[in-house]
Structures are given as C-alpha cells and as structure tokens.
Amino acid sequence: MTSPGNTWRGFEFRQGDVIGMYKVKKISIDAGEHTVILSEKDAKDLGVRSLDRVRVFTKERTVTAIVETSKEMIVEGEAGLLCATYDAVCPNGEKEVDILPAERPESVDIIKKKLEGSILTPGEIRTLVKDMVNHNLSDIELTAYVVANQVKPMNLDEITELTKAMVETGDTIEFDKRPLFDFHSIGGAPGNKITMLVVPIVAAAGLYIPKTCSRAISSAGGTADIFEVLCNVNQPKEKIKSITETVGGVIVWGGSVNMAPADDIIIRVEYPLSIDPYSQVIASVMAKKKAVGADYFLLDIPTGPNTKVPDMKLARSYAHDFIEVGRRLGMKVEAAITYGGQPIGRYIGPAAEAKEALMVLEGKGDRSTSVLEKATAMAGLILEMGGVAHGNGKQMARDSVSSGKALGKLREIIAAQGGNPDVKSEDVPMGHLKMDIVSQTDGYVTAINNKYIVKIVRAAGAPKDKGAGMVLEKKRGHKVEKGEVLFSVFSDNQRKLDMAKVVARRFDPMTVEGIVLEHIPGNSRGVEIINVEYQQD
C-alpha cells in the first residue's frame, strides 16, 4: 500500500541548502525523462527512493530529474546523469553537481484531476504541456495522462487549449505569403502515397502548401520515408519557407523542425500501449497545422476495418470536431471520409510508393486508379477551398495530372529539396529479390487485411530498407485463378525476404473465397463514402 502525498511536496529547498557534492558520471542511455542514478546509500541519505524526484544543480543550472538507484555502477558520491540530463545540467562539462529532494511537478495533480473526470483549465493544460516538453514527467506520469485522455476524453475547449499549448511550446514558421493550405491523412491505410500528388497539384494551381509529414512508427512507410527516396526531406525552417514561397510547395519531415514537440513525447508512451486517445489525435494534428500557420486544412479520414477509424460514427465525429477546433483556432478545416479498408493503389513500401506516385503522374497509372482518384479528389477539394476551382476541383486536378503540370511541379519540388528532377518511375529501384505469393484456389478476393500487409512489408525490411515493399496483383473483388500471383514481396536481403514469407504464411493478408456470397461491385462495401468517388484499381 502507498500512502498519498510526497514528503517533500511543496517544500522548497533553497539553492544554498547544500547537503553534499556529487561527482558527475555521464551514462549514455536515452530515456524519456530526466534521470539521475544514485547509489542506494546516497538515495537513502537523501531520503528518496526509486522514481522520486530530485533537483540536480550546479551554480548556473538546475533540472528536476527522476531517481533510479544502482548497486554497483554508481558508487557513493557519484551522480549518474543520463544523456539528456547531462546535456541540460552540465553543458560545459561540469564535473560536480549537487542534489536535493524535489517536489513532484504540479502536473501530477493535474493528471489526477483529469483521471477523476474533471475539466482542466487553460492554465492547467499549459502547465501540463510545459512539463512534458521540459522532460519533467516520467513515463509513469505520461502514461497516466494518456490513459486519462483515453478514458475521460477532453472536451472541445480542452482540446483547443491543448492544441494552443502544444504550438506555443515548439517552433513555428512565419510565412510572408498567404493564404497557406495544408493536408493530412489520419493513418491506417497502407499505400497512401497520395500526398506526393496532392501537393504538386495544389502548388501547380498557384496555392501555397508547406506540407510537413511524419515517418513511419508502425506503418510500412510515412510520407517522409517515401519522399526521401527521391530527395532530402530534412529541411530547416528557412528552406521550408523559401521553397514554399518560390515553388509553391514542399514535402518535408516534420521532425526536422521542432514543431509541437509534445507530440513526440506523448507518442513514446502511446506506442507501447497502442492507444491513440481521440482528443490527443485532434490536438496533435491541429498543433502541427497551426505551427506552420495553415489557413485552410483538408483532413483525410481513411475509414474501414483495420484502419485507425473503423466505423463511420467515429469518422463523422472526428470530422466534426476537427472542423470545430479549426474554427476556434481561426483555421478553415474540411474533412473527407475515404474508404481505407484495403491499401490505396498497389504499391506499398518507401521506394514502391514513390514509384507508383511517379507512375500515376507520368500517366502510367492504369493499374493504380485508386491513387489517381483519391489524390485528385483530395486536391480538388483544396482547389475549391482556395477559390481557384468552383465545383470543378476534381476535374481541374485531373487535368493537372494529365497535362503533366503536376509532374512538372513535383520535379520543381524535388529539385528544390536537392533531388534529381529528371527522375522517372522506372528509375526508382525496388529490392532486387522478389517473392511471389500465388493463390491456392479459384475464387474472388473478398478481403485484404491492412495490418497483415504492413506486417509483411515490415518483415521485408521497410521502412528502413527503402527497397523493401509489396506489389498487389489483385485487390478486393478481383477474380483469381488457382496459381495466379496475388502479390509480390521485394527485399534486398534474402533473410528478411524469408522472414516476410514466414509472416505471410502465418498472417494470410488476402482472403480468396470460391463462392462470393455477396459481391457488390464499386465502392459500396458496407462503408459509406463521402466526398470521394472511389474506384477499385
């Protein structure tokens, strides 16, 4: 049993209260929170135990850190400082620090308040986000926050304040040209390379679209991983601004600038639990859009089995709440609920997706109609929002692709980001080893499991190995004969390809059924599709 309260809570030690000096030992481990390792004896003498807080300080600097204890590595009189803590306290290689018990940050009480179901005040939300960004919260406390947000979701007032606080605690980019457009897909649908089409179509129409995107966490490849196959996605703030203002668009990795850094800190604990609290999804996405100063923002919500948004009820709720939070932040948001129950297009994996995006822009996308359909639908909506299209946005977007304007603009962006502007889809190499998976039976493809597809592509080496990927030969509703290839897996590493094979055998991603009990062609697969006229490849 624990008793409530921390002995030292609320008791401010003064810097002058020096109990003893500790020799600094740098411990090269990366941890989420500031951490100091003490010998068991020193910890006892300080009256602290594992996971208590102490202030670690020199004359110039002070940091609040979590205590861990060690029996051997750290001897009496030593303070083991983990990387980030060392850098924060001893930037000039200071050799000694002092340590005193410290109180828990106020944020712990704020998190407990949320757990009890209370509405947090704007001030409390700011305190919480500041403590996150300053690495003042332990994994345990961050987990309690994430779980609280999951079981007692924030209301729209709180989400709005959370978004603002996440923006304020990070970098922002100030553009001279306006208005700015932005686009984001909620994750979950593999092969969703459409950003590589949406951005050039929008920019080619004379609008500004500074698109920051993410790397894969548990997908087969984020847009940043994909576009990196063609050019440098790590661009500093100044380049993001200058390229956007001259070329019209960029596609860069958001991590190269420090926008809404609280998101990464929260993701660290969300990831192991695979939880993604509703209110946090909205705040994290909106904070990144607000940090670049987007005036208009289109949100794509892929919906369907094995995506992040399994049903229309949740999709509509997201759409509504994103739009409302946008309104409160002075941002015009529109949302498109799209079908995400199977991969978009046929190519999955970093190089594979870059290749397919180029193919479609080059007019070679006969077997990738869903990519063209989705990308032009999305881009069309942005063109309407920007007032350059009036009811004919999608057609305008299609024209941009068929005329080669979009491809030309993408090449300008590639050039501006240090890539080869003359790159062609056939130049993009996929893994040189290939494995075909063939059907064991005649029938129809009745289901494709997104998560299993991702498992296989990751086993083949994605997203780290750019060439690791998959090409689907069949998609939902297609007729298959026994012995026909269902999909091929590519890799540069025989061992990884073998692993992908084991995974594919265990997690069969494609269901082929001899008798199709209910086959409804087109897009009516039990999930309503809004705004997007969707066709099968």
Add this chain to the structure above:
Amino acid sequence: MTSPGNTWRGFEFRQGDVIGMYKVKKISIDAGEHTVILSEKDAKDLGVRSLDRVRVFTKERTVTAIVETSKEMIVEGEAGLLCATYDAVCPNGEKEVDILPAERPESVDIIKKKLEGSILTPGEIRTLVKDMVNHNLSDIELTAYVVANQVKPMNLDEITELTKAMVETGDTIEFDKRPLFDFHSIGGAPGNKITMLVVPIVAAAGLYIPKTCSRAISSAGGTADIFEVLCNVNQPKEKIKSITETVGGVIVWGGSVNMAPADDIIIRVEYPLSIDPYSQVIASVMAKKKAVGADYFLLDIPTGPNTKVPDMKLARSYAHDFIEVGRRLGMKVEAAITYGGQPIGRYIGPAAEAKEALMVLEGKGDRSTSVLEKATAMAGLILEMGGVAHGNGKQMARDSVSSGKALGKLREIIAAQGGNPDVKSEDVPMGHLKMDIVSQTDGYVTAINNKYIVKIVRAAGAPKDKGAGMVLEKKRGHKVEKGEVLFSVFSDNQRKLDMAKVVARRFDPMTVEGIVLEHIPGNSRGVEIINVEYQQD
C-alpha cells in the same frame, strides 16, 4: 500518431532464427522491468525501437525484455543487460546472448480490455499477474493497469480472482496449528502502533497470530520499522511458523518472505502517482492474509480527514467488500471503522512508537489512552472472533494489559525474534536533539493535519533514522495557552532537525483557534465511529 499493432505481435521466432550474437555488458541499474540496452544501429537492424520488446536468450535461457537505446555506452554488437535481466539470462556469467524481436505479452491486450471497462476472466487475471511477477510488463504497461483499475474498478469476482492469482504467484506458509488469526490497519493515521499491543494480547489468550507487516513507504514508520527498534523483523518462513506455533505470535516484515510479490511491483507505479485503486487495496491486503493462511482476519479502517479513507461511505464500502472477498476465499473477516482524523496516541516515529507501545503495556500510558482504547478494542474483537471471549473481549484485552500478561507475551516474542526481552520503555532512545514548537496564541486545538505531521517527522529523518520522531503535547480539543508546547520534534542530526523546523513552519500541523465555534467533546467529530469506543488522550 501511432498505428495500432506491433509488427512482431503474434509472430513467433524460433530459437534457431539466429540473426547475430551480442556481447553481454552488465549494467548495474535496477529497473522495474527486464531491460536490454542496444546501440541505435543494432536496434534499427533488428527493426525495434525504444520500448519495443525483444527476446534475449542463450541456449539454456530466454527472457523477454524492453529495449532502450544508447548512443555511446553500448557499441554495435553489445547488449547492455540491467541487473535483474543479467541475473535471469546469464546466471553462470554467460558472455554472449542472442536477441530477436518479440511480441508484446498478452497482458497488454488484457489491460486495454480493462481500460475499456470489460470484466476480466479468471484466466486473463492470472496471465496479467504472472506477467507482472515475471517482470514482463514495463512501467508504462503497469501504469495503464493501475490507472485502469482506478477508473474502471474491478468487481468482486475479479478482486477475488486477483487475490488468488497474487497468492499463487508467491510464497505461502503452511502452519500445523489452527485456526490462525490476523490483523491489518489500512494506512493513513500516524502513530498507529497498536499492532504491538494487539498481537501479544491475542497470543496471550492462546490464539495464533502470525502478523506480517510492512515498512513505511510514505508514512513516518510502518509496524516493521517500529518493531525493528526492539528486535529482528526479518525472519524466514520457517521461523515465522515455529515462533507462531510455540509463542503464539510474531511481528515480522512481510518483505522477508516472498508473499504476494505482485504487490511490490504494483506499488512501484502507484507510488509516484499517489493512487491506490480501491480494488487493488482489497486484493493486495487479502492476498497477504491468504498467503499465511489466516482463518480469521480483523481489518481496521482508520477514517477521517487526511487518511486513506476520508469518509464513512468509502469506509463502509471497504468493510463490506473485504468481508465478502474473505467469504469467497474461506476466510472470516470483520472490519472496524475507527477514527483516524488525528494521530493515534502521542508518539510518532519508529523509536517513539515502540516506546509508547511499551509504556502502555507497562501501565505508564496515562497520556496515551487512545492507544490503549484502540488496541484493546481491536484485540477484543479478535478474542470474540476466536471464541475465547463472549461479549467481554475488550475487557479481557484490558485485563491482559493491566495484569502484565500482554507485556510478558510481547517480551516472549521479542526474545524469539532475537531482541532483549527485558527492554523497558525508558530504554528506548529517541533522537538526542529536541525542538519544541510552542503555541503563538491562547485557544483550543481544533485540528491536527496527519499529512503535515508525517512531513515533519520524515524531515527529521524517519523512518530511516529510528530516533527521529515527534511527541504531541496537545491533541484535538485540548486547551492551549500562548507559549505552551504543542509538540516536540526529536532527531540525531541538527541539519535534519533544522529541516523539520522549516517544514513545521511551512506546514503548520496544529490549528489553535481562539474561539471554538463548535466544540463537541469525545468522539463525535462528524465522523461516526463503529465498534470502537474511542477516547481522546
């Protein structure tokens, strides 16, 4: 954003799938969960990131561990194993291990199920507790469990299964003599040294009471810390059994035997958040009682402001649910709701409480009537449960004290546990430095804040420094004149005494009010008291 699912989830690697061998580097840090530190490059090559799971194995052994990454301390090809992980994988000093990505334990899904409000099955609860005890859950996952239990409390079926699982995953003691009696106080009331009276009174009446107790986590002293002043509270299972069966009772530290070890693992994450989920409190206490095989168990529920149980509604709910879980486990449980809104007796701190307990047993407790009243009321209830008293339990307990029988039995216990049986209350030394806190005004003591009392005594050095403590000269309802001593603080260390002074100044623990607006003498302080006729000291 995270996507759901772990790439490797559900994919079983075979032991033969050797990717590469890693040189073992032992890292002497104690962490709650099995942990391996890898170089960033090796982690990437394995396709794992910080907080993912891997299997670390030799030919003989395998352990699932959490990954952390290091830039410098660990080089490519090295595996940094934290203490417990090293001991588990390399007990014979093995120099090399192999590492493969591993799936998350099933418990993560079980915890998420609980978070969604589902009722867990007995099998799920067993899996969960086993994973805890085997150090298979990270702090993040354990926190999610604790928070889930806090916001979606387990029902009585689940609590019963949790209790059983906690018992089964630890040691138990089999006694030859029966029936066995046990006693426990829910924490929160400082100065609650009554176990030192209850156990000898019960044992002196011919009943068996093998009392395992805890050390302070955030209190000024647990019963183990207190009794340790007089003898050795670390006793192996065999001694607990033999002393109980010959002398009638023991008072030992529960941590010296491995009973219900899941409790310590859960406490690790409860402590930093100061949360104590209702259902976990019941399971943790009941598991420790079941592990010693108690047939009859009396629970003391101190209730009042600044205790763990602030109101009667919660106290009654605890009483009811403890009794019901006991019934399902075949244990006869009774509960006493007692007033805990101010300290029990006048002495607080390890040596101070041992001293006061002896004083009362020696008949020198004129100023410690609440200790005698509470202890004899509790012991009397146990005597009734045991059938040796029939409506006169409390009087029988009083007689045991006044006749010296209880003191004689305590001395037998002290002797059996290796202490000096001739010890007298005046022999127990408190800190040689003393500080008196005097009243600044005339009036009545209208409130004593338990938490502030504990803060001061801990600042003075308790529970580590046995002599650190406090003696209350005034308690609630007492008349005070300006300049009179309210309480004294003892310590062996001037600096710590100075600290206690700073804390006492900041967190004034005693409210003296000139005009008593409502003064109800005796025990009717807005909190109903059941079973205990309670008198002020």
